[in-house]
Amino acid sequence: xxxxxxxxxxxxxxxxxxxxxxxxxxxxxxxxxxxxxxxxxxxxxxxxxxxxxxxxxxxxxxxxxxxxxxxxxxxxxxxxxxxxxxxxxxxxxxxxxxxxxx
Numbered sequence: 001x002x003x004x005x006x007x008x009x010x011x012x013x014x015x016x017x018x019x020x021x022x023x024x025x026x027x028x029x030x031x032x033x034x035x036x037x038x039x040x041x042x043x044x045x046x047x048x049x050x051x052x053x054x055x056x057x058x059x060x061x062x063x064x065x066x067x068x069x070x071x072x073x074x075x076x077x078x079x080x081x082x083x084x085x086x087x088x089x090x091x092x093x094x095x096x097x098x099x100x101x102x
Contacts, residue, residue, distance in 0.1 A: 008064050012092070013073075013087065032065050
């Protein structure tokens with residue numbers, strides 16, 4: 001059996017948990033069909049975020065989509081949220097099966 005793989009872009013957003021609803025709404029409006037969200041903790045330029053209290057929680061949003069959709073989402077996040085909140089974004093090129101899901 002030969003697998004047919006299709007190129008997509010993975011946009012990984014790490015942000016303050018308070019942004020979850022807004023970021024997912026924006027992602028959907030800009031064309032994302034789905035996502036995965038998880039709570040994470042770590043350290044960066046802003047210091048350690050352990051998630052031990054509500055205002056210290058951090059989430060990771062994984063979006064697999066067309067490159068143009070990932071770019072539009074990242075631009076929106078940079079414009080509206082990054083100036084006021086702790087946000088990091090990473091792009092990766094991935095290959096998927098069943099491309100209609102993305």
